[in-house]
Amino acid sequence: MSIDKTCWVEISKKALTGNIDSMRARLNPKVKIMAVVKANAYGHGLLEVAKIAAEHGVDFFGVNNLDEAVRLRNIKIKTPILALGYTPLANLKDAVNHDISIVAYNAETINRLQETAAKYKKNARAHIKIETGLNRQGVSPQDLPDFIKLVKSKKNIEIEGISTHYANIEDTTEHSYARRQLENFQQAYELFQAAEVAVKYRHTACTAAAILFDNVHFEMIRLGIGLYGLWPSKETKISAYERKIGDFNLTPVMKWKSIVAQVKSVEANSYIGYGCSDFVTQNSRIAIIPTGYYDGYDRKLSNSGYVIIRGRRAPVLGRICMNMFIVDVTNIEGVRPEDEVLLLGAAEDDAISAETLASKIGTINYEVVTRINESLPRIVTD
Ligand SMILES: Cc1ncc(COP(=O)(O)O)c(C=O)c1O
Incomplete structure (x- = not known):
């Protein structure tokens, strides 16, 4: 059976590898890059992204769980993998048998x-997560001395890394809290040194931290959103500009597309969609798009989103349904069934950014892309 190409995601290999190169250029050559491919590679397609990133020489993969990790091993990816989320005790055997490092706390x-x-x-290999101020996963400072004693007593566990995660790096241009966390991390590292526990990788930096601050890179950084060509936030962009890191380039990797399923005329003074939630006051042409909130096209885009067809913007009319929605194509010449519809990404002279959709639905670019349904085809271009 041929694939159902009514809604799909294209990922640009060129953009993805370019983003890795941008980050490499920002780092001391000795610093390793962990490509964070959890959550279906932030919606971009786990296997498609991982294959390209592995070929392009990333040093590590960060996944959420062993299921994702084993899927990478099954396509013969040999690159080291770290499961960043919680690994249930019963699944630790899979980590050991598939050579996957886990985060432990x-x-x-x-x-x-x-x-x-x-x-x-x-x-086995473990990365000890240190609680430095996010108050999420991690060993608290008061528990760390005993925890180090415990791990040191386990001769068949290599402490491959120690890590932490910043609480307030993307949401602000004022980074004193991150600096405090960094100090806490350094104190924790000193405890490992004092106990003579060798640590191969210290890693603290997500994309924003890696872009903004050299002293957080240590032996490895964890590159998530930047891998996909998206900036972590407006504040990160401003901070980069203020810190004169303005030449740091990221190119969005994703285009999310659908097609026109039907085009028809509606008379002036017609209601459109569920709940009669829209109304046209002039004779109009409408197009039906076979994509809905099941696919990840958020229902909050009802009456407010827009798509690009034949290079022109077509506003959403009425409610986003489970599997389809309606747009106004009155002002676009010649729209036909099976014309391509751009839901997100760059067009020739226009774009619908993840940030634009995020601001319309009250969320962040991370959520817009990660929530695109995993079942949709991911197609690698260039
Ligand atoms: C522990 C951890 N490290 C790294 C990342 C990557 O962060 P970013 O996507 O901002 O680069 C995440 C993302 O959620 C994370 O939870």
Whole structure:
């Protein structure tokens, strides 16, 4: 059966590799790059993105869970992988057997990892997450000395890394909280040194931190949103400009597309869509787009979004439905069934950015792209 190409995502290999190169140019050559491909590579397609990034020489992959990690191993990706989310104790055997590093911050995880590795006669690798101020995952400072003693006693666990995550790096141009977190991280590292626990990778920096501050790079950075050519926030852009890092280039990787399913005329003074939520006051042409909120086209774009058809903007009329929505093409010449419809991405002389959609629906660019339904085809271009 041929693929159902009514709604799909195109990803530009050129943009993706260009974004990796931009980040490389920003870093000391010794600093490794972890490509964060969790959440279906931020909606871009886990396997498609990982293949390109692996070929382009990223040093590590960051996934959320072992399911994602094993899918990478199944397509013969040999690059080291770190599961950034919580790994249930019962699944640690998969980490050991597929050679996947895990993030650890519970004694239960360390104990079970040691038993599991012993059972399969292997060594396991863990990255200890340090709580420095986000108050999410991580070992709290008061628990760290005992935790270090525990991990040091487990001879078949390699402490491959220690890490932390910044709480307030994207949302602000004032970074004193991040600096405090960095100090806390450095104090934690000193405890590892004092206990003579060797640590191969210290990693703290997400995209925003990596762009803005050299002293957070350590041995590795975790590149998420920047890999996909999106800026973490407006504040990060402003901070980069203020810090004279203005020449840092990112190119959006994704184009999200659909087609026209039907074009028809409606008379002046007609209601459009569910709830009669729109109304045209003039004779109009409308087009039906076979994409809906199931696909990730947010219902809050009802009566407010727009798409690009034949290079022109077509506003959304009425409600976004589960599998379709309606646009006004009155002012666009010659629209026909199966014309291509741009939902997100760059057009020749225009664009619909993830940030534009995010501002219309009250969220951030991260959420717009990650929520595009995983079942839609991802097609690699150039
Ligand atoms: C622990 C961790 N590291 C790195 C990242 C990547 O962050 P960004 O996408 O801002 O680069 C994330 C993203 O959510 C994360 O949770």
